[in-house]
Amino acid sequence: MTRITRTTAVSALALSTILLAGCSAAEPAAPATDDALEPATITLYTSEPQEKADALVAAFNEVHPEVTVEVFRAGTGDLTARIEAERTSGDVQADVLLAADSGTFEDYAAEDLLLQYSPADVDALNPDVVDPDGYYTGTRIIPTVIAYNTGMIDDAPTSWVELTNAEYSGQIVMPNPDVSGAAAYNAAVWLAEPELGEAWLTELAANEPVIADSNGPVAQAIAAGTQPVGIVVDYLVRELAAQGSPIAVSYPTEGVPYVSQPVGIFASTDAQAASEAFVDFLVSEEGQKLAVEQSYLPVRSDVGTPEGAPSMDDIAVLSPDLETIRSTQDAAVAKFNELFS
Amino acid sequence: MSATRSNTLAGSADSGRTRKGVRPGQPEPGRRRPDGVTITRTLLWLACLALVVVPLGTVLALAAGGNHLALLLEGDVLEAGVNSLVSAVLSAAGAVVVGSALAILFDRTDLPGRRVFRLLALSPLLVPPFVGAIAWIGIAGPTSPVNLWWRDEFGGPLWIIYGGDGVVFLLIVHSYPIAMLVVSAALRRIPTDLEHAARIGGASALRALVNITLPLLRPALLSSFTLIAVSNLADFGIPSIIGLPERFVTLSTLVYRYIQSGTVDRPLEVVATIGAVLLVVALAALVLDLVASRRRWELDSSTSTPQRLPLGRGRVVVAVLTWTFVLTITVLPLLALLSQSLLPAPGVPLTLENLTLDNITRAVTARGTVTGATTSIMLATLAGLICGVLGLGIGTLVTRTKARDNRALHALAILPQAIPGLVIAVAWLVIAPRIGLFNTPWLILCAYITSFVALVVQAVAAPLSATPLTAEEAARASGATRLRALVDISCRMAIPAAVSGTVLVALTAVRELTLSVLLLSPGAQTLGVAIFNLQQAGSYNTASALSLIITIVGLAGLGFAARSPR
Numbered sequence: 001m002t003r004i005t006r007t008t009a010v011s012a013l014a015l016s017t018i019l020l021a022g023c024s025a026a027e028p029a030a031p032a033t034d035d036a037l038e039p040a041t042i043t044l045y046t047s048e049p050q051e052k053a054d055a056l057v058a059a060f061n062e063v064h065p066e067v068t069v070e071v072f073r074a075g076t077g078d079l080t081a082r083i084e085a086e087r088t089s090g091d092v093q094a095d096v097l098l099a100a101d102s103g104t105f106e107d108y109a110a111e112d113l114l115l116q117y118s119p120a121d122v123d124a125l126n127p128d129v130v131d132p133d134g135y136y137t138g139t140r141i142i143p144t145v146i147a148y149n150t151g152m153i154d155d156a157p158t159s160w161v162e163l164t165n166a167e168y169s170g171q172i173v174m175p176n177p178d179v180s181g182a183a184a185y186n187a188a189v190w191l192a193e194p195e196l197g198e199a200w201l202t203e204l205a206a207n208e209p210v211i212a213d214s215n216g217p218v219a220q221a222i223a224a225g226t227q228p229v230g231i232v233v234d235y236l237v238r239e240l241a242a243q244g245s246p247i248a249v250s251y252p253t254e255g256v257p258y259v260s261q262p263v264g265i266f267a268s269t270d271a272q273a274a275s276e277a278f279v280d281f282l283v284s285e286e287g288q289k290l291a292v293e294q295s296y297l298p299v300r301s302d303v304g305t306p307e308g309a310p311s312m313d314d315i316a317v318l319s320p321d322l323e324t325i326r327s328t329q330d331a332a333v334a335k336f337n338e339l340f341s
Numbered sequence: 342m343s344a345t346r347s348n349t350l351a352g353s354a355d356s357g358r359t360r361k362g363v364r365p366g367q368p369e370p371g372r373r374r375p376d377g378v379t380i381t382r383t384l385l386w387l388a389c390l391a392l393v394v395v396p397l398g399t400v401l402a403l404a405a406g407g408n409h410l411a412l413l414l415e416g417d418v419l420e421a422g423v424n425s426l427v428s429a430v431l432s433a434a435g436a437v438v439v440g441s442a443l444a445i446l447f448d449r450t451d452l453p454g455r456r457v458f459r460l461l462a463l464s465p466l467l468v469p470p471f472v473g474a475i476a477w478i479g480i481a482g483p484t485s486p487v488n489l490w491w492r493d494e495f496g497g498p499l500w501i502i503y504g505g506d507g508v509v510f511l512l513i514v515h516s517y518p519i520a521m522l523v524v525s526a527a528l529r530r531i532p533t534d535l536e537h538a539a540r541i542g543g544a545s546a547l548r549a550l551v552n553i554t555l556p557l558l559r560p561a562l563l564s565s566f567t568l569i570a571v572s573n574l575a576d577f578g579i580p581s582i583i584g585l586p587e588r589f590v591t592l593s594t595l596v597y598r599y600i601q602s603g604t605v606d607r608p609l610e611v612v613a614t615i616g617a618v619l620l621v622v623a624l625a626a627l628v629l630d631l632v633a634s635r636r637r638w639e640l641d642s643s644t645s646t647p648q649r650l651p652l653g654r655g656r657v658v659v660a661v662l663t664w665t666f667v668l669t670i671t672v673l674p675l676l677a678l679l680s681q682s683l684l685p686a687p688g689v690p691l692t693l694e695n696l697t698l699d700n701i702t703r704a705v706t707a708r709g710t711v712t713g714a715t716t717s718i719m720l721a722t723l724a725g726l727i728c729g730v731l732g733l734g735i736g737t738l739v740t741r742t743k744a745r746d747n748r749a750l751h752a753l754a755i756l757p758q759a760i761p762g763l764v765i766a767v768a769w770l771v772i773a774p775r776i777g778l779f780n781t782p783w784l785i786l787c788a789y790i791t792s793f794v795a796l797v798v799q800a801v802a803a804p805l806s807a808t809p810l811t812a813e814e815a816a817r818a819s820g821a822t823r824l825r826a827l828v829d830i831s832c833r834m835a836i837p838a839a840v841s842g843t844v845l846v847a848l849t850a851v852r853e854l855t856l857s858v859l860l861l862s863p864g865a866q867t868l869g870v871a872i873f874n875l876q877q878a879g880s881y882n883t884a885s886a887l888s889l890i891i892t893i894v895g896l897a898g899l900g901f902a903a904r905s906p907r
């Protein structure tokens with residue numbers, strides 16, 4: 001139903017555009033670098049927080065006012081459920097998915113749900129976040145770090161290994177890999193890292209960390225001092241600190257695992273050009289500047305880093321082979337559950 | 342006067358009902374042309390088919406799509422099943438004890454301050470469980486002030502809320518108001534003259550309560566127990582926040598894990614299979630309920646205004662105990678919410694110069710709040726009214742008429758309570774494109790009705806099943822049609838219960854999260870989702886402020902509603 005009306009609307013508008021094009025000599029240039037597209041409406045499914053998604057759409061509309069973006073925001077699990085349900089009764093209703101971790105995208109690509117598309121300017125991006133097959137592109141670097149309560153911890157831990165010290169017994173909080181996709185990925189990376197591995201994870205478990213629901217409650221617990229030390233994604237910590245919470249980030253010396261909040265286009269889209277323009281914008285200089293303003297680490301090196309974050313060169317990152325991580329992730333979560341139960 | 346009532350009391354349900362129909366001089370209500378009752382029954386069945394059978398059938402069809410029964414025997418699923426069952430049964434028992442004790446204290450005794458406390462005791466209904474759970478972590482978490490102090494004094498924490506015991510505790514806190522409302526409605530139908538008779542005969546107040554009132558309340562206690570046990574089977578927010586840190590997994594949190602982690606190939610089929618299992622468990626619970634409720638007393642409707650039981654010398658003690666209890670479980674989390682609302686961010690010390698109204702301003706003015714409030718209030722009102730009418734119809738019909746399909750209709754209306762919101766939402770998502778409701782708020786309304794109609798049905802059925810059919814028979818004898826007797830007599834009697842059921846549905850719906858989050862159309866909002874989004878965005882204190890505002894506005898509305906009819 002909505003599809004039909006949308007298509008008619010699009011063609012009607014396209015027709016009028018063609019008619020108008022004939023007498024558009026005096027028309028002012030499009031407000032931005034890209035050429036204007038045919039007017040279209042795209043639906044974005046995303047796990048970005050509402051305010052950030054709204055800001056993103058507003059910024060995109062400054063470049064492409066002719067594209068209407070409708071946002072459906074939900075947690076990664078809810079998005080997966082909705083997409084699965086839509087597939088059961090027909091096509092996926094979204095045009096663009098901006099969420100989750102690369103694993104979800106790999107699964108969708110394997111089922112032919114995604115279009116192959118390499119964004120404009122792809123060479124300027126961190127090659128680690130670009131899918132070699134072109135099904136998806138990372139849009140932010142979201143590392144998992146150590147965070148601590150500055151009111152309660154004087155000497156912050158600087159490495160993953162330090163967290164196994166007895167002084168942190170009962171003081172640590174971390175997200176549940178059953179709930180948080182990033183946490184599941186981290187478990188696999190830690191286990192694959194020779195310096196850390198199962199021995200480290202066992203010692204960490206001996207300190208009896210509290211396993212909170214997801215990253216949000218973890219950051220909250222650290223800031224409130226419920227547990228003064230935690231393992232959590234870095235941007236939440238910067239945001240809380242900016243609001244005045246006594247919380248700070250420590251990037252462990254061994255390196256940080258990260259996820260990249262990829263974006264991909266569904267093959268069932270009926271607004272391919274507009275969807276591609278949206279993906280281009282996400283990783284463009286403007287799009288990445290916005291990401292930095294929103295406290296994220298960017299995927300390109302020409303836009304700086306958020307206030308209070310070190311420059312990208314100063315952060316040691318763990319970039320293991322994604323194929324290995326994907327194939328070991330389920331076993332890693334099972335191992336995690338076994339050690340921490 | 343009281344003698345005739347005692348006679349009625351002695352007459353059991355069966356003798357009262359079988360006599361109907363064969364009474365001389367009254368035409369046999371056989372299969373002639375369909376009368377009003379038959380038409381009403383058909384309409385209610387159609388509504389149930391559309392709003393319950395279709396989504397439940399979709400769940401079963403999805404489950405049948407693949408054979409995942411082997412999965413059910415895996416250790417994880419079995420353990421989660423046991424955890425779900427134990428926490429649901431224990432919390433329902435606890436909620437019924439707490440809820441009916443409070444209902445009796447507030448409705449039947451001269452407890453000082455009962456009006457205010459009755460209202461306050463309803464507040465857990467208005468706080469979204471995921472917000473309440475976080476507030477409780479601040480009160481009884483491992484490093485809460487109480488536990489830290491206790492650790493210093495006695496070497497160990499007093500009680501840490503994480504784990505199975507915490508889940509049961511919080512489920513009780515968030516579901517006893519349901520028992521309280523159902524039992525209160527039933528209490529109003531129990532004539533106080535019976536207690537008077539007992540008192541005149543020399544029984545103590547307590548004895549009259551235990552031997553007269555409590556047995557008469559049995560149907561209400563039973564139906565609220567079933568309702569709460571069945572709906573706590575499906576609760577998600579509390580076990581995920583309180584249970585998971587101690588690895589206490591229930592079926593509804595397991596459902597989420599399967600959807601989210603991508604560890605299974607066909608997540609929807611697996612999840613639907615678990616939904617089907619929960620259906621079977623709920624069905625078993627309903628059969629037990631049916632067996633247990635075979636023997637029921639019947640009562641004449643009460644015409645006297647209830648007289649309050651004087652608590653006598655114990656009044657002060659009981660009052661202090663009740664106040665302490667109600668204040669602890671309701672005001673403490675509200676205070677935790679208030680302190681969070683007034684501080685700029687978590688962890689900022691609570692001092693006078695740190696206090697700010699920014700969160701409250703932001704909560705009230707955020708775009709999501711305004712649109713969310715509009716949508717939620719509209720949907721909650723409609724869901725309340727529709728569930729109220731359907732529940733009144735079904736509840737009256739299944740208790741006041743004799744028909745073979747009564748039990749099926751009754752069971753059908755209650756079953757969806759047992760299925761996690763996520764599974765019901767998925768079912769409606771699958772149906773939506775076929776009925777043209779995709780991306781409309783009406784889809785959410787349908788899901789609300791599926792999930793909440795049981796609240797009204799149980800509230801109505803409880804008091805009605807304990808009332809004899811004499812009044813309807815009198816109406817029939819004076820020439821009223823079956824429908825007329827049902828509408829004028831039975832429905833009238835059930836209206837107070839239906840109203841409290843409607844209020845219950847509206848309160849639950851106004852802050853609902855699981856269904857709305859999946860079924861919203863792009864760009865739309867409900868209040869529960871607005872709070873959740875704020876929390877996801879890291880604005881924890883603004884989320885607390887919004888929850889607090891909803892609670893206060895809701896309580897004010899309830900106070901207003903409670904005042905007008907009396």
